[in-house]
Amino acid sequence: METDVTLERGVVVVAVSGRIDFAVAAEFEARLRPFLNVAEIRGLILDIADVTYVSSGGLRVMLMASRALTRRSAGFAVCSPSEPIHGLLEGTGFAEVLNVHDNRESALAAFGPDEAT
Numbered sequence: 001m002e003t004d005v006t007l008e009r010g011v012v013v014v015a016v017s018g019r020i021d022f023a024v025a026a027e028f029e030a031r032l033r034p035f036l037n038v039a040e041i042r043g044l045i046l047d048i049a050d051v052t053y054v055s056s057g058g059l060r061v062m063l064m065a066s067r068a069l070t071r072r073s074a075g076f077a078v079c080s081p082s083e084p085i086h087g088l089l090e091g092t093g094f095a096e097v098l099n100v101h102d103n104r105e106s107a108l109a110a111f112g113p114d115e116a117t
Helices: 025-035 056-071 083-092 104-110
Strands: 002-008 011-020 043-054 075-079
Touching: 011 025, 011 056, 011 104, 025 056, 043 056, 043 083, 043 104, 056 075, 075 104
Parallel strands: 011 043, 043 075
Antiparallel strands: 002 011
């Protein structure tokens, strides 16, 4: 699993590639955790376009991040899932909970305008 972090319109975007399985779930959580309590960001988007597999451990980390951000009134979204990953999210009910979008631009638009610009 690899991650690339950018800041777009006040939203942290974490592009993830590879497998998010049991073996990397703790590392995945550790990479997201620093962004969950940063008051200056409006939220976090996981861009999973290049993710090939998500285990229940990976889903748990995504749910934890979503809940942590929601508690502090920040947003959370997942974008660009492949068809198999989108099917997994739909089939497990996580698509609704995780605010899934077809692409990054749609996910960013869901956060509304960046009032800092």
